[in-house]
Amino acid sequence: MRSEAIHAALKAATWAPSVHNSQPWTFAVAGEEICVRADADRKLRVGDHAGREMLIGCGAALFNIRTVLRDRGWAPVTRILPDPDRPNLLATVRPGEAVTPDETTRLLSGEIERRRTHRAGFTTLPVPDKLIEALVRQAAAENVKLVPAGDEAALRMLAAVTQAAQGARPQDPEVRRWARPPDSPRKDGVPADSYPREPADTGFPQRDYAWGTETDQSMAATGVVAIMTTRGDSREEWIATGQALQRVLLYACAYGVSAAFHTQALELPHLREFLREELCSGAYPQMIMRLGFTFDVSRSVRRVRRPLSEVLD
Ligand SMILES: Cc1cc2nc3c(=O)[nH]c(=O)nc-3n(C[C@H](O)[C@H](O)[C@H](O)COP(=O)(O)O)c2cc1C
Incomplete structure (x- = not known):
């Protein structure tokens, strides 16, 4: 029906x-x-x-x-x-x-x-190249590029820019506004049990959502770092990025791979422009993520959403 x-x-x-x-x-x-x-x-x-x-x-x-x-x-x-x-x-x-x-x-x-967002390190189990290639094709099917950070230098630059962004707005009031306190009845925001209290040392700082939860710290690998880019920066391309993102995340999830995001730098125009010129060959960076395997702890993380009745007119 x-x-x-x-x-x-x-x-x-x-x-x-x-x-x-x-x-x-x-x-x-x-x-x-x-x-x-x-x-x-x-x-x-x-x-x-x-x-x-x-x-x-x-x-x-x-x-x-x-x-x-x-x-x-x-x-x-x-x-x-x-x-x-x-x-x-x-x-x-x-x-x-x-x-x-x-x-x-x-x-x-x-x-x-x-599927759920991961916010810690990964296990050292490598993500197979063939799976990364498949994810690149999934993004391409929506006209978006998924670009794995090629070499050590690119990885270091991306980590440094992310650290600079996090350093520039360490206790970002907008982040705090969307941080969901433990046991809150809110149906939106980032739940306190969806990120570790002590951020994992992956080289890519986590947003400071203020609370956090005690988690297994034995996973510390960075995983595969990748950027999503589009040729231009139009509203159509932002919608396409969202479609490509979800396609990539669902495909990765089907093969046991989780994603963590670090998009702080893309919210600061000068840092985004720097990444565009230095790392993306002039294409527009839209998302920054790490991909890897977890010990399945993220599966137990609760996700909150507003019910359909609240978002359907
Ligand atoms: C455009 C965009 C940017 C995001 N940036 C970050 C980020 O910088 N750090 C982070 O931990 N999560 C980031 N996320 C993930 C969201 O926080 C996450 O999707 C949301 O809390 C819902 O949780 P779920 O993905 O587990 O369903 C981002 C998601 C989107 C769509």
């Missing part, structure tokens, strides 16, 4: 990642058309003035909708930024013709509720 597929797709949308779990989206259904809208009240006013990160989160939600519709047997028909007079209407999606879902769609769809 198309209506059941639409409902399942909307529920899946809410499991998308978003900066500080701000969940900057609302959805509406008109007939069989799902509208994905940005909720600008949830944008980071300082760190994300242009709404780039907000649109990446919404793009990830859009990818979940597309994936679940296809998994339920309907080819999604998607229009990106369909109405120039309504800039917050980011996309419309409707179930089109009947299809048999392919294996990758089934795989990705099955990971939507299991």
Whole structure:
């Protein structure tokens, strides 16, 4: 049934990642058309003035909708930024013709509720090159580049820039605003049990979400560091980045690989520009992540989301 597929797709949308779990989206259904809208009240006013990160989160939600519709047997028909007079209407999606879902769609769809952000070191088990190559292809399918940091020098530069960004805004009030205190009834923000109290020494500083929890410190490997880039820096490309991000994360999750993010530097225009010129050959850096294997502790981390009734008009 198309209506059941639409409902399942909307529920899946809410499991998308978003900066500080701000969940900057609302959805509406008109007939069989799902509208994905940005909720600008949830944008980071300082760190994300242009709404780039907000649109990446919404793009990830859009990818979940597309994936679940296809998994339920309907080819999604998607229009990106369909109405120039309504800039917050980011996309419309409707179930089109009947299809048999392919294996990758089934795989990705099955990971939507299991995936979660990792915020510590990784085990020393290396991520196979073949898997990294597959992740690069997943991103490319959404017109976004996933670029693993090639050599030691690139890795050191990226770590140094991330440290500089964290040093420039150590107790960022916007980060603190979205840090969810232990036992809080809030349905958004970063839960205190989703990051270690003592950050792991991976070379890439963690955002300071203030609380944290006692965790196994035996994982200290950095993992594979990668940047997502786009050729330009348009709103379409931010939405594409979100779709590519979610595609990469779900695919990685299906093979047991988790991702940690370190996007502080991309919120400071001069540091982002530096990375664009020095590391990205002029392409625009959109996400910075580490990929690796964990001891499965992250699977037990609770995730919080606003219920669908709160985000569906
Ligand atoms: C654009 C964007 C930027 C993010 N930046 C960071 C970051 O710098 N540090 C971090 O720990 N998590 C970062 N995250 C992950 C979010 O905090 C995470 O998706 C959110 O808390 C929801 O948790 P979940 O991914 O486990 O569902 C980012 C996510 C997005 C979409």
